[in-house]
Amino acid sequence: MFAVVLTVGAGLLLGWSRQPGLSATALVTGVALAAIALVAHLTVRTGAPYADPVLLPVVMLLNGLGLVFVHRVDLATGSELAPTQTVWTAVSVGGMCAVLLFLRDVRSLGRYQYTFGFATIGLLLLPLVPGITAGIINGAQLWIDVFGMRFQPGEVAKITMMVFLAGYLERKRALLSVANQRIGPLLLPAPRHLAPVLLATAMALVILAGLRDLGSALLFFGAFLAMLYVATGRLAYPAIGGVAFAVGATIAYQLFGHVRVRVAIWLDPWSRVTDEGYQLAQSLFALGTGGLTGTGLGFGRPQDVPFSATDAIFVVIGEELGLLGSSALLLLYLVVVVRGYKIALTARDEFSTLLTTGLTTILALQTFVIIGGLTRLVPLTGITLPFVSYGGSSLLTNYLIVGLLLRVSDDSRRAVLAGPRQRRGGT
Amino acid sequence: MSTRIGRLSGLVLLLFAALFVNLNLIALVQADDLANHPANRRVIVREYQIERGPIIVDERAIARSIETDGELRFLRTYPEGPLFAHLTGYYSVVLQRSGLEAALNEQLTGQPTEVVAQNLGELLGTRGQPGNSVELTISQAGQQAARDALAGREGAVVALDPVTGAVLVSYANPTFDPNPLSSHSPGEIRAAWDEVRDDERQPLVDRAIRETYPPGSTFKIITAAAALESGLGPDSPFPDEAVYDVPQTTANIGNLPASPCGRGGSISMQDAFRFSCNPVFARLGVELGDRALIEQAEAFGFNRPPPYELDVVASRIPQELDPPQTAQSAIGQRDVRATPMQMALIAGAVANGGELLRPHVVGRIRDPSGRQLSGPDSGRWTEGLLDGRAVSPRTAAQLQQMMVEAVERGTGGAARIDGVRVGGKTGTAQRGATPDAWFVGFAEDRIAIAVVIPDAGEGATGGRAAAPVARQVMVALLGADA
Numbered sequence: 001m002f003a004v005v006l007t008v009g010a011g012l013l014l015g016w017s018r019q020p021g022l023s024a025t026a027l028v029t030g031v032a033l034a035a036i037a038l039v040a041h042l043t044v045r046t047g048a049p050y051a052d053p054v055l056l057p058v059v060m061l062l063n064g065l066g067l068v069f070v071h072r073v074d075l076a077t078g079s080e081l082a083p084t085q086t087v088w089t090a091v092s093v094g095g096m097c098a099v100l101l102f103l104r105d106v107r108s109l110g111r112y113q114y115t116f117g118f119a120t121i122g123l124l125l126l127p128l129v130p131g132i133t134a135g136i137i138n139g140a141q142l143w144i145d146v147f148g149m150r151f152q153p154g155e156v157a158k159i160t161m162m163v164f165l166a167g168y169l170e171r172k173r174a175l176l177s178v179a180n181q182r183i184g185p186l187l188l189p190a191p192r193h194l195a196p197v198l199l200a201t202a203m204a205l206v207i208l209a210g211l212r213d214l215g216s217a218l219l220f221f222g223a224f225l226a227m228l229y230v231a232t233g234r235l236a237y238p239a240i241g242g243v244a245f246a247v248g249a250t251i252a253y254q255l256f257g258h259v260r261v262r263v264a265i266w267l268d269p270w271s272r273v274t275d276e277g278y279q280l281a282q283s284l285f286a287l288g289t290g291g292l293t294g295t296g297l298g299f300g301r302p303q304d305v306p307f308s309a310t311d312a313i314f315v316v317i318g319e320e321l322g323l324l325g326s327s328a329l330l331l332l333y334l335v336v337v338v339r340g341y342k343i344a345l346t347a348r349d350e351f352s353t354l355l356t357t358g359l360t361t362i363l364a365l366q367t368f369v370i371i372g373g374l375t376r377l378v379p380l381t382g383i384t385l386p387f388v389s390y391g392g393s394s395l396l397t398n399y400l401i402v403g404l405l406l407r408v409s410d411d412s413r414r415a416v417l418a419g420p421r422q423r424r425g426g427t
Numbered sequence: 428m429s430t431r432i433g434r435l436s437g438l439v440l441l442l443f444a445a446l447f448v449n450l451n452l453i454a455l456v457q458a459d460d461l462a463n464h465p466a467n468r469r470v471i472v473r474e475y476q477i478e479r480g481p482i483i484v485d486e487r488a489i490a491r492s493i494e495t496d497g498e499l500r501f502l503r504t505y506p507e508g509p510l511f512a513h514l515t516g517y518y519s520v521v522l523q524r525s526g527l528e529a530a531l532n533e534q535l536t537g538q539p540t541e542v543v544a545q546n547l548g549e550l551l552g553t554r555g556q557p558g559n560s561v562e563l564t565i566s567q568a569g570q571q572a573a574r575d576a577l578a579g580r581e582g583a584v585v586a587l588d589p590v591t592g593a594v595l596v597s598y599a600n601p602t603f604d605p606n607p608l609s610s611h612s613p614g615e616i617r618a619a620w621d622e623v624r625d626d627e628r629q630p631l632v633d634r635a636i637r638e639t640y641p642p643g644s645t646f647k648i649i650t651a652a653a654a655l656e657s658g659l660g661p662d663s664p665f666p667d668e669a670v671y672d673v674p675q676t677t678a679n680i681g682n683l684p685a686s687p688c689g690r691g692g693s694i695s696m697q698d699a700f701r702f703s704c705n706p707v708f709a710r711l712g713v714e715l716g717d718r719a720l721i722e723q724a725e726a727f728g729f730n731r732p733p734p735y736e737l738d739v740v741a742s743r744i745p746q747e748l749d750p751p752q753t754a755q756s757a758i759g760q761r762d763v764r765a766t767p768m769q770m771a772l773i774a775g776a777v778a779n780g781g782e783l784l785r786p787h788v789v790g791r792i793r794d795p796s797g798r799q800l801s802g803p804d805s806g807r808w809t810e811g812l813l814d815g816r817a818v819s820p821r822t823a824a825q826l827q828q829m830m831v832e833a834v835e836r837g838t839g840g841a842a843r844i845d846g847v848r849v850g851g852k853t854g855t856a857q858r859g860a861t862p863d864a865w866f867v868g869f870a871e872d873r874i875a876i877a878v879v880i881p882d883a884g885e886g887a888t889g890g891r892a893a894a895p896v897a898r899q900v901m902v903a904l905l906g907a908d909a
Contacts, residue, residue, distance in 0.1 A: 230431045273466040281466060287453045288461020289469055304468050323454035327447060334443055341436040345429050353428055357435065364439045368446060377449045 029071070029086050033064055040093045047100035048410035050417055055339045055409070058332050059387055059402050063089060063395075065329070066388035068297075069316055073309040073390075076302040081309050081390045088392035092399035099403030106407055110351045113167025116160040123157040142213050152393035154216055159400055161220060162227075162358035169231040170351045177232045214252065214259065215373075215381030219365050221245060226361040227354055266379040279306045283374045286319035287326070294322025309390040311382045315374050330371070333386075337364040343409040346416075352408045359401045471520050475499035479535045480558035480795070482515055482527060485567040490515045490528070495611070503528075503609045509602040510570060513633035514563070514737070514788065517605040521616045527561070527788070530736050534559050534792050534800075559800060562790040564593035572903030573598035576896040582880035583634035584900055585767040589775040589875040591805040592784030595904055596876075597768075599634035601626070636739040639764035640879050643856030644703045644838075644889065645867040646724075646759030648773060651700055651708075651829060653715050653723035655822040659696065661829055667694035671706030673713070676751040680709040680758065700829045701837035703853060705758050712757020717748035720757060727773045727783060727817045734785050734808060735768070742769040759856060767877040770867045772808075773817070775875035777830065777850070781823035783808045783815050830868060841894035842868055844902060851876075851897065853889030861885055864892035870901045 037060050044051055067089065071082035103109070109116070127133050127141050134143035134150055142152050169176070225241040228234075252259045261276050269277035269284070282305040289295060300319035302308040308316050318326040340360030347353040363386055370389075373380035384394040453461070463470055478501050481488035489511045492501040503518040505511065516526020524532060537558035573584035577600045586596035607619035623630050632638055654663070667689050670681035688694055688704040699707035712720055724730070724744045732741040742765040748756055755761035768786060776783045785808045792800045807815025818826070830850030833839045839851040851868020864883035869875045876897050883892040 226435050230428055230435060233428075233431055270466075281464075284453060284457075285461050285464060285467040285469065287450070288458045288464075289467070291454055291458045291462070301469055301472070318450070318454065323450060326450055326454070330443060330447055330450070334440070337439055337443075338436065341432055341439075344432050350428070353432070357432060361435070361439070364442070368439075368442045371446050372442075372449070375446070375449050375453055377445060 029067060029082060032086050033067060033089065036090050036093050040097065043097040043100055044406060047097070048406050050414040051406040051410035052339055052343060052413070054335065055402060055405060058335050058339075059399075062329075062332055062336075062387035065317070066313065066385075066390075069313055069388065070309050070390045072298065072320070073302045073313070073316060075298070077308070079309065084392075085390050085395070088395050091392070092396040095396050096399040096403035096406075099400060100407060103403075103407055105411070106352050106355060106404060107349060109163050109355075110167040110170065113164050116167070117164035120157045120160040120164060123153040123160060126153040149392070152391070154213060155393040155397040156400075158216075158219065158362050158397055159359070159404070162223065162355055162362065165224060165227050166351050166355035166358060169227055169354055173231045173350065176228075177234065215369055215383035218369060218381065219362055219383070221248075222365045223358050223361040227358045230357050231354055262379045262381065266376060269376070279312065280374070280376060280380055282306065283312055283315040284376065286315040287375065290319035290322045290326075292323045294318070294320050294325055296320060307382065310384060311370060311389065312374060313389050314371050314385050317388075329388075333364075333367045337367075340364075340405055343405050343412070346412045347408050348412050348415060352411070356405055356408050359404060363398070363401065465523070472498060474536070475501055475520075477501070477536050478557035479503065479518070480537065480560040482535075483560055483562045484511065484565045484570070487567065489563075490518075497611055499611045502611060505605045505609070508604045508606060510574060510598070511565070512602045512605045513599050513635065514565065514597060515605060517608040519608050519616055520611060521613050522608060522620060527736060531561055531789065534561055537794070557795045559795070560793050562792070563788050564588070564595065564790045564803060565597065565788060566595045566904055568906065569596040569900055569904040570598050572596075572900045573896070574600070576899040577880070580880055581628065581634070581882065582878065582896070583638075583767045584876070584878050584896060585635045585771040586874055586876040586900055586904060587771050587775055587784075587786055589778035589784070589869060589872050591803065592775065592786050593790070593803060593805065594786050594788040595874065596900055597635045597788065599632075601628045601630040603630040633737075634767065634879070634881075636735070636737060636766055636768045639740060639742055639766050640863050640865075640881055641763060641856040641858050642759040642765040642770060642867075643854030643863065643865055644705075644759055645770055645852045645854035645865045645877075646757070646763055646765070647700060647703065647708045648777065648826065648830070648852050648867065649724050649727055650712055650715070650720060650757045651696065652727070652818050652822055652826055653719045654696060654711055655825050656723065656818055657715060657719060661697035661825050662695045664693045664695055665699060665707045665710060667691050667699075667704075668706045671709045671754070673709065673754045674750045678751065680705050680754055682706065697829050697832060700852070701833045703833075703838050708757050709754040712753045713750050717753045717756075720744075720753060721746065721748070724763075726813070727776060728769055728808060728813070729765070731810065731813070733768060733772060734810070736787060736789050739768050740766060742766050759854060767879050770865070770877035770879075771875050774851075774867050774869050774877060776817040777823055777826045778869035778872050778875050779823075780820045781816055781818040783813070783817040827869075834868065838888070838890040839866065839868065839894050841890055842866060842898045842901070844870065844898060844905070847871060847901075847905060849901065851894065853894055855888040862887050865889045866893035866897040868897060870905060874901050874904050876901060
């Protein structure tokens with residue numbers, strides 16, 4: 001595992017030093033990344049030795065790739081995001097290590113499910129609090145400024161929300177599975193069992209819609225439906241969810257001008273190519289120019305694409321590494337998602353299963369929504385590409401998710417591989 | 428729960444598969460369209476990596492590329508500013524290309540447009556091969572003389588070599604400066620663009636080839652040609668009336684002022700031509716019939732756009748004319764319209780013995796090492812039923828003589844040049860508030876020329892307004908020739 005990470009680091013370094021002029025920065029960052037990877041590896045070896053061996057290297061590879069391309073965008077636009085992102089990588093991996101070292105059993109989180117529920121709402125509302133709010137940025141009010149750092153609490157809310165839902169659904173699973181209400185062809189449980197879940201989700205959605213972060217709202221909702229289905233086995237939930245989503249989407253379309261604009265751009269970006277459709281058009285230009293093999297690292301034009309370091313970093317990769325590179329990236333995400341669901345399958349208790357299912361679904365949907373948006377498969381909403389996009393809150397959250405996944409997998413695999421006697425084995 | 432997780436992961440797999448398929452569509456199927464989309468800045472940056480070849484007039488570059496430090500590496504400049512603007516056009520990041528910059532893009536970049544779009548890596552990595560240089564057949568002295576002679580008045584001058592069809596002068600007023608339109612600053616381009624586009628004088632319209640005017644009496648060359656081809660001679664007599672009583676209408680055609688052209692009684696076609704006698708040519712048109720008139724005009728190139736490096740609008744004569752229309756068309760009024768280029772081609776056909784030539788402005792094209800890639804594309808204008816012969820050599824000789832007479836002893840006196848056999852026909856067409864003045868003529872078999880000054884002012888005539896311009900340009904061309 002360590003070897004894999006090291007190879008990755010070396011490969012990144014190589015690609016990086018091909019950039020003219022800044023090989024010193026590249027070297028420093030490369031070494032830093034290798035060191036971070038080493039720390040992560042050692043922590044996993046000691047803290048969770050039986051954890052899934054594939055997940056972390058793949059995530060580190062995505063992270064490294066992200067750093068390379070954030071640096072690439074820096075070179076094109078004159079920004080200096082890569083060093084900050086390197087620091088965030090260290091912080092995020094630190095957060096993951098902390099999860100692995102201090103959280104010995106994820107089930108203990110389930111005991112505080114309501115705390116997590118309220119924390120979710122609190123986190124989501126935080127950007128509205130005067131004094132720490134960073135105001136409206138790019139049309140949404142999602143950030144806070146604390147100690148000079150800009151942070152997006154809604155990212156962390158993804159985790160707290162999933163913990164709450166997992167805990168709640170674990171307890172009410174049996175009740176919710178019993179369908180005794182009939183609406184048309186659908187069998188439903190009594191409304192009172194469902195009410196708190198629906199309420200919490202509705203609140204989260206309202207808050208997110210109010211903050212104009214529709215991409216995240218979509219993620220929450222999707223993950224919620226997935227967990228509900230997995231917990232109860234009732235297709236009625238996703239079906240109702242689908243209807244609710246259609247209604248919600250229509251309302252959003254009527255209510256928010258920017259949603260209407262997004263849909264219009266999605267349907268026809270070319271007639272607005274110089275204004276609203278600019279980002280989507282530039283994304284498609286980049287991917288089209290990249291073609292099969294790409295223009296080569298450093299030979300694309302990330303300066304033409306708005307938000308090239310954050311939301312649109314996928315098309316920068318697609319342009320310079322071509323279809324081959326972007327497909328490889330897609331496969332890496334698929335590996336992460338498949339491993340995530342595998343961990344959910346093998347988890348030793350229902351809470352862990354539900355939690356890992358939710359967290360994995362969030363990662364999968366997030367990847368789908370942003371890549372699909374940039375390629376005009378779905379309307380474009382601005383969210384980050386996990387582990388790759390520039391952005392500290394997102395990176396930290398995703399690493400915390402990985403920490404939780406690793407902890408769950410360590411638990412279940414330890415039981416299988418080491419037998420019941422060696423519950424707390426070291427190296 | 429495990430089957431449900433399995434189903435869920437299956438759904439996610441499906442979503443990823445959709446992403447993958449869509450990605451393939453973009454990167455493979457739509458790639459070319461996207462990579463070459465006009466709004467894709469990469470296309471522009473790539474194109475500006477190429478050192479475009481110069482456009483050359485008399486061994487001096489009138490359009491050339493200068494290296495800059497900017498992202499767009501080469502800046503196109505036009506040292507003569509507005510003088511050749513309608514010919515060269517502009518080369519703009521915002522407005523794309525016009526004129527010869529557009530028509531000769533492949534020669535100037537030195538490679539097919541598709542290749543430019545594709546070889547990104549090569550172009551960025553290495554210093555690309557510069558484009559070819561394009562030499563024009565234009566004469567700097569002639570072009571300047573046209574500008575000076577028009578002296579700011581609206582109008583156009585087209586002169587060509589009657590033997591080869593090479594265009595020697597193509598100048599139109601008003602014109603514009605292509606430099607700001609070709610700058611690398613979108614703001615500057617837009618400001619300049621707004622100014623020329625909103626100018627009600629329409630400086631972007633090349634009046635030499637893109638605008639038609641009623642040819643007035645210069646159309647009598649065509650009427651006379653039809654008569655001569657039908658067997659009449661220069662001496663054929665016609666009644667010399669002050670007014671011709673046009674059949675089927677009360678709108679009769681007379682002279683201005685309303686008197687006979689000669690001494691009354693009878694007048695020869697040659698003298699009627701010399702004095703630009705409206706009643707005689709109106710009668711001639713009606714007697715020849717609309718078919719003969721239309722066919723002769725089409726044999727001279729009417730009703731189809733002339734083949735040229737730039738787009739020329741077709742000169743027009745209706746396909747069918749009743750007698751009143753025929754009478755008016757025969758003297759170049761009513762619905763007859765012609766470009767200066769078309770009238771110069773007619774003058775050329777008269778001057779060279781009856782051959783209608785293909786006009787061309789591109790002389791030699793050379794690659795960066797100086798090797799000649801192609802020469803001028805001269806030849807007859809053959810197309811469909813057009814065989815490149817407008818009139819017989821005999822008719823051409825008779826027309827020449829009639830036109831020389833018109834300059835020596837008629838309305839075109841202002842075009843006379845000592846020691847040079849100059850022929851021509853003036854025209855004064857009624858259209859707007861004041862007359863459009865024309866002169867269409869030739870100097871030996873060395874120059875064919877057409878000058879138009881639309882709306883030339885109160886009391887202006889072709890002889891007074893246009894003929895001196897033609898003379899000045901011909902003198903400059905003959906001087907440059909010697």
